[in-house]
Amino acid sequence: MLAPLLKYFIEVARQGSIRQAAEALHIAPSAINRHILEFEESLGIELFERLPRGMRLTAAGEVLYEVARRMQRDYTVALSEVDLLQQARRGHVSIGTLQALSEHFFPPLISGLIKEYPGITYSFFVGNTRDIIARVKSGDSDIGICGAPEKGERIKQVASVRLPFGVLMPRDHPLAGYPVIRLSDCKGYPLIYTTRGELRTLLDRMNIDGAERVSPALETNSVAMIRELVAAGAGIGFVSSGIMGHLAQGELLFRPLILQGRVSTDLTLIIREERKLSVAASLLLERIEAAFPRFEETLQRVTAP
Known part of the structure; x- marks a missing residue:
């Protein structure tokens, strides 16, 4: 958890009162006051102005408060990312893809993910655009890569590349x-x-x-x-x-x-419009989206006259 001194300091600054901060943190006011005094003594500078009706940050306190708030936000984000990584250690992802990508696009991508996240399993359906879209809409496939869906389909197009005829x-x-x-x-x-x-x-x-x-x-x-x-x-x-x-x-x-x-057609990365993907599926979606530009560059290179 975030260092107690910073936690107490942030709460007193936010509440403008040791008593109210103590109530919010469920700690005795005397304990918070002692920690704030020790914090100021260790820094060699006053962080608060003691007023008849509360506490107000000094100029130095304002600077430290902004830094402490950033640290608190970063700490929260870090905890969230660690939690997501833990969740990503297990899971299953189903993918619908055209045959074209089953040979040269997915094997190296999935091979890398299996080494990085051995607890995630995958199933592939290889078919045509119509069947892939139907599977994504029904939920049988978490992710699809196929031709562009018709307008009006409840499908979200995440990314696309141009495939030359x-x-x-x-x-x-x-x-x-x-x-x-x-x-x-x-x-x-x-x-x-x-x-x-x-x-x-x-x-x-x-x-x-x-x-x-x-x-x-x-x-x-x-x-x-x-x-x-x-x-x-x-x-x-x-x-x-x-x-x-x-x-x-x-x-x-x-x-x-x-x-x-x-001279070309669209190859589209799709998910169902209202579907919330699992952590494992979201991870794969991000990797596919990141790989699309490289895939398109390779296509352009090997198909150039």
């Missing part, structure tokens, strides 16, 4: 020399589509509205499978994420894709 191809593909790809450039090559998501919606819309139609040779809801199919030479894949590791290793090539004037 792109075409994934072998490094020796004929389109490898293009700095930017348009859908019309891809005609004549086997195309691999994702079955869901904003990128697929835009591709389908362009097939309806555009003059030239292109159709996928392969469809899958797995970004990992798109990646492996491209690596095996089955075609070129339309992706917005999930290929960082292979790009960083130089196995595949990513070229930006322009669809109806758009």
Whole structure:
């Protein structure tokens, strides 16, 4: 606890009276008076003016009072943080995430947290944006990372990063020399589509509205499978994420894709609007939010032409 001398001093200064301070602290007035006198003697200066109706701080007392109040606030904050750390030693967090982040974003992040807080456990649901939002709304997932929710959803968007649209191809593909790809450039090559998501919606819309139609040779809801199919030479894949590791290793090539004037989509960190997160979940949320800028920088670096 805060040193008794400072505690008595703060209370007398606040109350302006030894008697009232004694009542607030449930201590005999004579004991408080003795401690204040000893405090002044040890400092070699008077902290209070003794008035007929109470105590008033001297100029030196005012200075010490401000310092003591700051110390008291800092002490309270420190106790609160220690309590939170104790709570964070135990707990469980459920996360809903897109497959893209399950491979390169979360493993190092969670690995560090497990070493730091071994008492916290985690469960992951890997799915599409619609299912992740539904799980966050129902409370099945504490935290979600997915596409941007529709307006009107009772969802709080904590942070977001931009995911570039792109075409994934072998490094020796004929389109490898293009700095930017348009859908019309891809005609004549086997195309691999994702079955869901904003990128697929835009591709389908362009097939309806555009003059030239292109159709996928392969469809899958797995970004990992798109990646492996491209690596095996089955075609070129339309992706917005999930290929960082292979790009960083130089196995595949990513070229930006322009669809109806758009070059990217939002990846959003979400929680339920009115939900109060546990200490463990709040800790993970903070770590994810802090990691987002680095993640976006890495994406920009490995997907640059």
